[in-house]
Amino acid sequence: MCGIVGFVGAEDAAPILLDSLERLEYRGYDSAGIAVVDRESGLQVEKCKGYVSELRGRLTQRAPMTGCAGIGHTRWATHGEPNDINSHPHVSQNGRVAIVHNGIIENYIHIKEFLLSRGVTFASDTDTEVVAQLLEYFFNDCDDIMDAVYQVLDRLEGAYALGILCADTPDRIIAARKDAPLLIGYGEGCSFIASDVTAVIAHTRTVSYMEDGEVAVLTRGRVEVFDEYRRPVEKTSHYVDWDVSAAEKGGYAHFMLKEIHEQPQAVRSTISPYLRDGKIRFDGLSVSTDYINGLRDIHIIACGSSYHVGMIGKYNLERLVRVPVSVSLASEFQYSDPLVGRDSLIIAISQSGETLDTITAVKTVRSRGAHVLSIVNVVGSSLARISDDVLYTRAGPEIAVATTKAYSTQLVMLNMLGLYFAEQRGSVAPDEYAAIVTALEALPAQMQQVLDDTDEYQYLASQYFNRERVFYIGRNLDYALGLEGSLKLKEISYIHSESYAAGELKHGTISLIEDGTLVIALATYAPLFEKALANVREVQARGADVLALTTADRAGALLENVHNLMTVPDTHLILQPNLGVIPLQLLAYYIALQRGCDIDKPRNLAKSVTVE
Ligand code: F6R
8 A cells, every 4th residue: 555754854854755665665556756845945746657766766857855854655546547646745736735645535526526616726636635635725724734634634534644744834744644554753853754664664663653533743853643632642652673674685586585585583583482391371461261261262354365374273273272263354354243242252363463454343343342362463553552462473574565474473373372272271182282382393494494495496487487377276274275375376476376175176166177277286284185185186187287285205195196296394284384385485486586577566466455
């Protein structure tokens, strides 16, 4: 989704804004722009369709932008095609205010009609421009920018994170938020706003997160925050311990490849705070043993890859905890009138903690009394703040749009949680518990083993990169794993792929198999290996070209039957997807590379989906 940055300090804002915008490029966008203000030159704006590099080019062809306060934006088009005019910042008709916006103003047509009837002229097709024009309209009337801001916010329906610059007050930026993420960064003699923390960690690690209804006024050495009634608000600040270099490519061709290789470390860091002396401990959780014993059901809600983690979680939690587990897409769950109550545990999973569908679903269940435990990667994010309990994965900043290390850390976190609940409920045998703990301890090294030799995946990619459709098949955990493998492939390589429960093939899907159809058969789930083998034979009999994935000790049995084989080490069966996902990520990555795709920023996709 759109990225927002803002800076006010002692030095020129433009270079800092550009640098921060580059750090937000990973979110996916189609145009970029900045606005800077100073007393002599007033508001200066440059914006264009394309990447920040194009914006930089434009800036070299004009007089330098001077001013120590500014706002910047990367746009992900919703209203109006991506072009120079629709790019942000949007400036009001008399040039008194400039606005950057993330979100959607739902009543913009209504406001636009009102302003048109008052003689205001519009330059763009966007919903955002109405905010700039309405602000100037009220400002002309009251001559107090804060009064005007509050009058505007009163009339907006929808979601917004706003950065506002005003020619009359060149010493400040103003920010406002409702249902779209926005944070404040506290630097040495300077202040920032940003839609996510990666934009500011090169300058400061101390941030606070704006809440719905809040308005912030940032000047060089001071930040004031007010609530919707204009009462001052005391903000809690958070320290972000992410390393700046973690948000840089560090010699890798793509962030995605770097993040795939960071998985052993990310998983190790996620496991270690909770695993001590052979025991999983979640001491900080507010749920009591009585509550865990009285649990009626567990509902997992998430989107995309986080939902796929939930699919694996359903199998593993039911196996360990012995309570019914449902897993739902957050975008569906929120409109389904869910049957949840006080003895239901909701587990919400999100890398960003800013996915609007997940946040809305969580608000729905909270209003029905359910306890919400979130698994989140970004400290202090919106989802974390509205949950009863939060478990942070320690993947570090994930920059590539296609998730890899966040997925792996979510998986181990969910498994550890299941194991912890199971121990409390007495639903796991002690030797099984010990076996899983031992397997968890060994997991990072086994993941590294898979990553130590990537030549094989490059070779396989060279064999398959020109296919136009691919099927993933598997049973139980392999089916859930196939969903993730298929998503990885389609989102970055644009090859159409689907994942099917292998047992379902004969109920319809098998009619799609013809001579040469590529089928990726997942056979890592030991209890159903023979059935997986039968499914391989079934598709081969219809002409499929089969690439299989299995564990090292079963490779022999499969090799006789398939064209190509990928193997991973053996681990406890509930952890097997943590190893199985790596070959699928690498295969997708190298196929996309051979097809010349923009791997880190796939078309039409955004990293953090903050609109419905
Ligand atoms: C796919 C991917 C997305 C996200 C989904 C949820 O590679 O990254 O499917 O998993 O948009 O995002 P979070 O986890 O931030 O809620």
